[in-house]
Amino acid sequence: MTTLRVRDLSKTYGSGEDAVHAVRGVSFESAPGEFLGLVGPSGSGKTTLLAMIGGLLTPTSGSIDVNGLEIGQLSGRQQAAYRRDRIGYVFQSNNLLPYLTARENLMVVRAIGAKGRGAAGQRADQLLEELGLTKRRNALATELSGGERQRVAIARALMNDPDLVLVDEPTASLDSARGKQVVKSLIEEVKGRGKLGIMVTHDLAMAELADRVLEMHDGELTRLREGVA
Amino acid sequence: MGRGRRRHLRTYYGAAIWSRPAVVGAGRPDVAAEVFVIGLLEIRRRKVQFALITLVVTLISYLVLMINGLGVGLNEAAGSALRSFDADAIAYSDQAGLSVIRSELSAEVAGGIGEAAGAEESAPLGYVAANYRDSDGVVDSAAFLGFEPGTIAEPKVTGGRALEPGEDDGILADKTFLRASGLDVGDRVEVSVRLVRREFTIVGEIDEGQFFFQPAVYITRTAWQELKYGASGADVPFASVVLLKGDDLPGKRGEGFEAVSKSTAFANIEGVSGQQSTVTSLRVFGYVIGALVVGVFFYVLTLQKVPQIGVLKAIGASNFYVFRQVLGQVVVLAAIGIAVSVPLAWATYRALLQLPDAVPIAFTTGTYVTTCVALMVTAVIGALFSGRQVIKTDPIIALGQQQ
Numbered sequence: 001m002t003t004l005r006v007r008d009l010s011k012t013y014g015s016g017e018d019a020v021h022a023v024r025g026v027s028f029e030s031a032p033g034e035f036l037g038l039v040g041p042s043g044s045g046k047t048t049l050l051a052m053i054g055g056l057l058t059p060t061s062g063s064i065d066v067n068g069l070e071i072g073q074l075s076g077r078q079q080a081a082y083r084r085d086r087i088g089y090v091f092q093s094n095n096l097l098p099y100l101t102a103r104e105n106l107m108v109v110r111a112i113g114a115k116g117r118g119a120a121g122q123r124a125d126q127l128l129e130e131l132g133l134t135k136r137r138n139a140l141a142t143e144l145s146g147g148e149r150q151r152v153a154i155a156r157a158l159m160n161d162p163d164l165v166l167v168d169e170p171t172a173s174l175d176s177a178r179g180k181q182v183v184k185s186l187i188e189e190v191k192g193r194g195k196l197g198i199m200v201t202h203d204l205a206m207a208e209l210a211d212r213v214l215e216m217h218d219g220e221l222t223r224l225r226e227g228v229a
Numbered sequence: 230m231g232r233g234r235r236r237h238l239r240t241y242y243g244a245a246i247w248s249r250p251a252v253v254g255a256g257r258p259d260v261a262a263e264v265f266v267i268g269l270l271e272i273r274r275r276k277v278q279f280a281l282i283t284l285v286v287t288l289i290s291y292l293v294l295m296i297n298g299l300g301v302g303l304n305e306a307a308g309s310a311l312r313s314f315d316a317d318a319i320a321y322s323d324q325a326g327l328s329v330i331r332s333e334l335s336a337e338v339a340g341g342i343g344e345a346a347g348a349e350e351s352a353p354l355g356y357v358a359a360n361y362r363d364s365d366g367v368v369d370s371a372a373f374l375g376f377e378p379g380t381i382a383e384p385k386v387t388g389g390r391a392l393e394p395g396e397d398d399g400i401l402a403d404k405t406f407l408r409a410s411g412l413d414v415g416d417r418v419e420v421s422v423r424l425v426r427r428e429f430t431i432v433g434e435i436d437e438g439q440f441f442f443q444p445a446v447y448i449t450r451t452a453w454q455e456l457k458y459g460a461s462g463a464d465v466p467f468a469s470v471v472l473l474k475g476d477d478l479p480g481k482r483g484e485g486f487e488a489v490s491k492s493t494a495f496a497n498i499e500g501v502s503g504q505q506s507t508v509t510s511l512r513v514f515g516y517v518i519g520a521l522v523v524g525v526f527f528y529v530l531t532l533q534k535v536p537q538i539g540v541l542k543a544i545g546a547s548n549f550y551v552f553r554q555v556l557g558q559v560v561v562l563a564a565i566g567i568a569v570s571v572p573l574a575w576a577t578y579r580a581l582l583q584l585p586d587a588v589p590i591a592f593t594t595g596t597y598v599t600t601c602v603a604l605m606v607t608a609v610i611g612a613l614f615s616g617r618q619v620i621k622t623d624p625i626i627a628l629g630q631q632q
């Protein structure tokens with residue numbers, strides 16, 4: 001069961017003249033089993049917000065509480081352990097290791113010390129199967145299509161059985177029918193296990209799959225609306 | 230194209246070292262402990278880059294091995310015969326300044342040194358450089374050492390027979406002499422020092438090495454007197470030095486003599502100390518440049534991998550984990566490079582020995598082991614440069630945003 005409580009969260013890049021207030025005073029809460037959508041124009045601070053929740057960026061001020069753990073206060077080493085053990089992150093650019101195969105890209109997660117359900121190999125094969133990648137599992141990342149890579153990135157984010165799945169604009173390279181299918185199974189995976197998910201998207205069809213949709217504008221949370229699902 | 234071939238290679242190498250991924254639905258449970266080391270996988274997938282680095286390591290290692298081999302060879306040429314003296318100390322004339330060439334001892338002084346120094350055993354030894362004609366009639370020089378059969382100065386005979394007392398026309402020739410001269414046991418040699426000219430017969434072979442960069446040859450002390458001074462007897466010096474055996478001998482001085490250890494004597498061979506520092510500098514430069522080159526190569530490789538290091542760190546890999554991959558790569562590649570360079574150096578050594586004018590080069594197991602260990606250590610030190618880059622890499626680059 002995962003709970004997330006974000007309080008008055010801000011992030012400023014740089015300082016003085018060049019300061020960019022990417023996120024300003026964002027607050028929201030999320031209950032276990034919830035899957036949130038995050039929308040907003042480009043440059044509105046979606047990636048920055050996601051990265052702070054994911055322990056990649058340290059907030060300038062405010063607090064992020066994940067299951068009682070204050071993320072903003074973690075040391076670099078603790079942040080790394082938090083990312084490894086609690087977070088499944090699908091980056092905006094899918095970021096696979098190019099010299100590894102699809103399957104090996106999943107195995108990396110366990111190789112760096114993350115725990116997860118079952119033996120690493122079995123879990124990897126299972127996820128590849130769920131995402132329709134079984135045939136491509138021994139192809140190098142560089143040999144995969146954009147959509148296949150995105151699906152591998154999603155599978156990788158699930159390898160450590162994370163408390164919190166953070167997905168940054170997955171539709172960019174997911175063809176729509178397939179994309180919807182993939183996101184649906186991702187949502188099932190998250191909700192079914194009482195975890196939490198946040199997905200940044202431009203695609204309204206995708207946003208509709210979320211329980212609630214957060215909307216950002218100029219670093220601020222402007223609206224919180226119920227999803228259709 | 231390329232796909233089928235790559236798959237073939239992957240299978241080929243995979244079978245050898247790494248277990249292959251389990252086949253889904255093959256009815257076989259997945260092996261829990263699948264060997265999976267990213268750093269090693271990367272070597273397999275980026276063979277060209279890593280092969281080039283290995284080649285550089287091989288060449289550097291080969292270079293350092295050769296420098297060491299030549300250094301050891303040069304030292305042996307300088308005085309391996311001195312090192313193989315069966316003695317704990319060597320006594321010189323106190324006027325000689327520890328020069329074997331200039332040291333001359335009278336019978337009176339030489340005879341008293343053993344007792345005066347408190348040695349258990351002592352033996353006089355004469356030295357003179359003399360020319361001889363080799364089997365092709367070419368004049369070359371050798372180090373002639375005059376000894377008295379039956380004393381500690383007598384070399385160990387490895388072929389033929391020993392010299393009898395008073396056998397003033399016999400020679401015990403070192404292997405290096407036989408190789409350089411093309412002569413053999415039983416052959417006659419014409420030897421000359423200035424106007425003195427004598428004929429000797431090689432009666433035995435010894436394995437004492439070289440002296441003053443020349444092959445060593447042993448003759449009787451009286452033959453040495455004849456060769457060096459044109460006469461034997463009481464009117465000419467009795468010996469150049471006296472070999473001593475016993476405890477606490479180095480540093481002893483007495484009437485007309487001073488005794489030093491063999492290593493002091495070796496270091497005082499003309500030209501040795503300068504040569505030693507040259508060889509030592511070459512070795513140090515070899516190691517330092519080797520470490521720098523290997524370090525720089527891995528550093529450049531690490532710089533190229535910054536985006537991937539960022540991804541690894543972004544999904545939670547520790548600095549230590551990432552560094553271990555780099556270190557593993559360095560160790561594997563350095564091990565391969567060093568392993569290839571050893572037979573290469575050995576083959577070169579054998580080839581150089583075949584040359585008519587033998588290049589002073591020598592490889593001992595010690596040379597190989599120290600060189601290989603030192604190279605591995607320098608490679609690992611070089612890898613530490615990369616460690617810094619690993620720590621510096623910020624995982625937020627995985628977000629793909631400009632800084």
Ligand SMILES: Nc1ncnc2c1ncn2[C@@H]1O[C@H](COP(=O)(O)OP(=O)(O)O)[C@@H](O)[C@H]1O
Pocket residue numbers: 013014020021022040041042043044045046047048049630631632
């Ligand atoms: N590393 C950075 N340094 C400085 N400014 C940044 C950095 N990353 C993002 N920004 C700026 O912060 C703002 C929010 O960016 P981002 O979170 O990527 O928005 P979104 O994901 O909604 O497009 C933008 O104005 C962007 O230019």
Ligand SMILES: [Mg+2]
Pocket residue numbers: 046047048092168
């Ligand atoms: Mg973004």
